[in-house]
Amino acid sequence: MANRLPVIALDGPAGSGKSTIAKLVAKRLGIHYIDTGAMYRAVTLMALREKIDTKNEVDLVALAKRCNIEFKYEEKGLKVLVNGQDVSEDIRLPEVSKSSSDIADSIGVRKHLVALQQKMGEAGGFILDGRDIGSLVFPDAEFKFYLDASVEERVKRRYKELKARNIEQTQEEVKKDILARDKRDKDRPFGALKQVPDAVRVDTSELSIDEVVNTIASRIHTKEDTKEIDE
Ligand code: DC
8 A cells, every 4th residue: 555654463363472562563663553352352341241142243243333442542551442431451351351252253243343443554553463464454564473372381471461460260271261262263264363474473482572572673664664655
């Protein structure tokens, strides 16, 4: 696309480090970050709160359309709002993680959220993390990365993250949840997690956060260079 700031697509499975890395790359390059998983989580949280059957496609799509999802960029981090209410903490609860696969399976919800993501990012100057960014949301993204890590490492990270939030789950439970989500993410008929051929794969298992950020940022032009990409 001519005359737009670059779009960076960052896909990968749960626990591969996408959101941590996306935040830091955005900061380093002076661009914004869109956490697309948070959007699926926001719809999931509202479905749980409103006791909507997460397998009922019609009700789910209607709910998704009622949710005004916004991102607020603050010094402390990214805040996620639904209809003006801050849900940044609640969308990380284990029950939301678990049910989010049902919401992500809904083709109607996906179409709605994908359209929103495309609208949010169309001007460029964004890094988006998710599962289908390079394949479906921005197939023409200027830069595409696929982050991966061993199951053991991803379980370790997710366990640590939950512990820091005072959420009690055993390593076994975390592993079960990650494996189940991997399967659902990869088998989904629409918007499945996959590494597209033009994405650069980065295995983060043995790398520090700094090393991953450097690997990605070094493949992207510096802040000044990101001003405009003309094709
Ligand atoms: O990355 P995450 O764990 O915050 O994602 C939450 C859920 O949303 C997870 O079930 C995968 C799904 N998801 C998706 O299907 N497509 C995306 N682009 C992002 C997330």
